[in-house]
Amino acid sequence: MLSGLLVDLVPFTREWYQEKMHAYWNNESRLWATMGECMPISRASIARIIEERAQGRARGYSGVHFMIRTKDGVTIGNIGLNWVDYHSRCGYLGAWIGEEGYWGGGYGTDALLLVVEYAFDWLDLRRLALGTMALNVRAQRNVEKCGFRLEGRERQATLVNGEWLDALTYGMLRGEWPGRETLIERLGLREKAAQRYAIQEE
């Protein structure tokens, strides 16, 4: 488990596979997480995706995924490395908060800092990359705040609600990472967490 200020990153549970995955793949969040896909998905399809992933792992699939859980125990999404190239020491990040009510509250930032630290300090990667679509300003703000730089803009690389949109690629080199503590200070995450959980306790 990786312990943050607003969230913890924990292993997947049965609840995740049976309830959350089905919920997230069928709510509004899906379009944002998949660059525009929105077709409703049955439980049987979800089961097949889970099966395919398990088979992938047996063939040496290198991804590392965590469930995002708030400090008061609510599962809100997942984050991790979709793919790691251990030869070039580069990891590809992905994040998906499936509960709309939790967007924009700093949970994604807290989770991202944990994963970046894990990738650099434990997996010894030297570069991280991720992609999003031009429409997803929230994700762009999220990753830029944490030190990622825009490296590429593929024109009209996805289609969302009938419109062509650019796909953006971000990257961060280990030497550019100021460290989790520095970013926690800079982004005022401690204050955000104190506020969030104090309100709850009252």
Add this chain to the structure above:
Amino acid sequence: MLEGTLVDLVPFEDDFAIYLETWMNEEAWFRAHVWERREPHTEDDVKKYIENMEKNERGGLIGFQAKNGDPIGALIFDHEWTRVRKAEVRVVVGDSRYEGADEALDGLLMLVRYCFETRNLHRLDAVALPFHETWIEHLRRAGFVHEGTLRQHIRWDGDYVDLEMFGLLQSEWPGYVQKVAELSLQPSDIEPKPKPEKKEQKEAQPS
């Protein structure tokens, strides 16, 4: 056979399959695939690769040869994304004498032609190692636009090197015929190489 200006597109079989056993272990292949680990490809690996590409519904492997029939290399599109109608393209100039020659450029143009004018794709992606200047030059001449640089993305020969990203939209493609007219391609008049030695047939099973 699909006829181009300096090259023709043919099924990837016969001599091409024999040549691929060499090509898949050479610089042109590794560079085109940004294949940093460059594990040796055995005969079986090569056979399996051709088989997989035959079955691949999201990609294809096409041979291209000079007008005199001299095999040059492989044209590859892959990872076609149906919903968005895009795919990645690569050109492997297996016979290194054609590296940078207009025959290699015509191979790329014919691949683009196929992807846009037959397959009706909307967008093509291509990547290049920054020092692969002949390929970058061909991408530019074909109309590809530089869309970004993935910094220190690839481990390469003792160092970490950038990866250059390129893209071309169907709406930017004037059509093969017009494109060729703009470029005035020149044949390089390279001597065709001798036919590869046919591999010995496996002995028939004793009955």
